[in-house]
Every structure is written in C-alpha cells, then in structure tokens.
Amino acid sequence: MHAPLPAMASLGSAERAQVENILRLPDLVNNNEPLVRRGQFVDLEFQLVVDSFPCFVTIAQGRVTKVHAGPLKMHSSAFVVRTSAAHWDKFWQRHPEPWWHDLFAMVKKGYATIDGDLHPFMCNLQYFKDVIASPRRTRA
C-alpha cells in the first residue's frame, strides 16, 4: 500500500513521524464505514506535504487505495495541502490547541496552504477534513 522505506531515508525523525501518520490513512479511513460512505463520490489523488516531502494519497469511492511517500516526477494531483512537520504534529494531537484544530484555521494563521483544484475539495470538504484529521484517533 505504500512506497518502500528507502524513499524516506533522507528524512529527519520529525518528518518521518508525520509521514508515518499519513501512511496509516488506509487503515484509519477504510475501517470507518460512515466516513467512506460520505466519500462515495470521491475518486482522485491529492497530496499531503510534510515540509517539502510529498505524499500522494489515492482515493477511490471514498477508500484510500494507495499512499505513495516520496517525490514523483511530473505527477499531477487534484490539490495539495502543505505544512511543516512541526505543524502536522500539533494538528494531529488528540486534542489540538487553538489554531491547530482545523485546516482552515492553520491556513488563516499562515501555518498551511491548500492549492490546486479546490472544487472537489470544497464539494467534499467535511470528508477531506475528516480523512486528513484521522491520525488523531491514534494519539494518546
């Protein structure tokens, strides 16, 4: 389901920890039937970027079918969510602090950016918010 670890060999421990959160998305999302049902019309690929390290997340009918961690040349995605490893760590706390509790809060504060084709993102906004926030469930 994900690229071999050598793609992450150049990452520091902080970045690696956040990429590993993203690699858990298939288990976290696909076992959540109400979430998958809400995403039943979603078929696309998007990126979550940790510092400058991209992770490509493929969705088919609401299920995460693939996560590729690492750069891909000349590869397009519907949209890209970028922030630092430090901000991802704070975003994925089980009870995040104000400003790290929502993607839009982070965008407003300047901690994150969301670029690309925002139409599918906005059409399925709560679904994507919940998919991207799902690693919170694994935190203590």
Added chain:
Amino acid sequence: MTAVIEPIVGRYLKLQLDGRENRIYFEEAGEGIPLVCVHTAGADARQWRHLLNDEEVTRHFRVIAFDMPWHGKSFPPRGFEKDNYQLTTRAFMDAIRGFCAGLALDRPVFMGCSIGGRIVLDLARFHGREFRSLIGVQCSDHHVPWYDSSWMNRPDVHGGEVAAAVVSGMMAPQSPAWAVQETLWMYKQGGPGVFKGDLYFYGSEGDFREQAAQIDNAACPLYLLTGEYDYSATPEDTLRTAAKIPGAYVQVMKEVGHFPMSENPAQFRSYLMPVLQMIRERSA
C-alpha cells in the same frame, strides 16, 4: 422513555421592516427580564435551545430567540426571489429593534453571537439607551475573511454541506459530538445564498475599529464572551475590541469555539451565569 414537552413556546410576529411585511418566528420561555437572543450567520434560533430550557435562567429571564428574516422559520419578505440577499448593518439593527418594539419589550437585554455579537457594537454605539445590557458572544470590531465565500452559493457545490463543513472547524475539539452535529445540522438546512448574504455584513460593513472607542459603556453595559477555539472572531480580536471600551466586561471562554451556546451549552453556561447575575443585580 417518558415523553416530555419542553417549556418552549413558538409563535409568529408580523411586522414591517423596510416597508415590507415580514413574518418573524420566535420562541420563548421564562418570565422576568426580557433577554432577546440572535443566532449566528447562516443558522437560526435553535442555537439557543439549551438556554430556553434552562430553568435557572428562565426563572428570572424571559428568554426570547427569534429567526432573522430568511432564516429558520422566518420567511424572506415577499418578492424575495428577485432579491440578492445581503445583510446590511441598517437592516440588521432594524430587524432587532423592530422585533423588540413589536413585542413592546421594556429595555431588553440583547445577546447575539458572531454577526449577532458584532451588531452589539452598533447597538451600543447608536441605540444603547434602548437596551438594559448588551452581551456580545464571539464579538470582534473587525472580521478578516480567510476563504472565498462564493463557494457557499453555486450550483455545483451543495450549499448546506459546504457551509456546515466550513464552520465545523470553528468548534472546540472538547465540544460533545452530539451538540456539534446538531449545530452543523442547522447549517445544512440553511436557504441558498443566505449564509453568504449574512457574511456581506461582516465583509463590507463590519469594520468598526474606528468607532468602538465611541461606545459609552456607562449608558448600556457591554459584556463580551469569546471561545478560545474561534478563529473567526478570536480572543485576541475580542480583547482588542474591549480595550477600546472602558468598563466593558470581557471573558475568554476555555474549551469552546464559535458557537458556545449550541456546541457546548454546559461550558457556555458556566461563563454566562455570572454575567446574567450581574445584569440581575443592576436591574434590582
């Protein structure tokens, strides 16, 4: 489970606003000091359902929550299909003052949230003597938009779903899931273009930074309450606003966001009750 009828009673008030007949729906419970409550942009008076059911409040206050025109069970004025709904400062104040006058309320307390919290500043500045006190929940003298509101009303995006999804992040992670979902449900039921039209008030007419210092708190006491997880009207925004108004009461509420009375009524209550007690003591 035994069936329970809540003490809330709902009625309609017909009144003229801007020369047009409006049929305003309101709910009330309790007796005593009139406490008029207004909802946030894009929602309706159900946000105040817990306050209306709070016997400790309704023992001393006649709590009245109304749906602004275009919201909840208040229809838009006739001919609305030709309108491009945009909430202006004047229309907002006229609706609140018209409603209070329509019920012949004696210097009510007014409490509003979000745009309702923001209009408190205009009411304090220009009509303070008509109110006993003003409570601004999530009040800021200036609102900075962070997204393109045209997403809220276009045929290829479900307006209710996107409105709810945008505001979902403005609630605290500690708020109980059942209360969060009820709050979102109101957004999912909003009329097309209404949330976007309400935000016109924030964006085009909502800059009160130069006027806040002209509010006379002695004429009408101002109470400002803001949830720490609100990133629309932030605690910093509210504290900045309050600093311009000598004597204004201000409190940052922990573990709540933009919809305190709806997303976590118990937590909101802990901050509201001291304010209501102060108002009762001033009214004695």
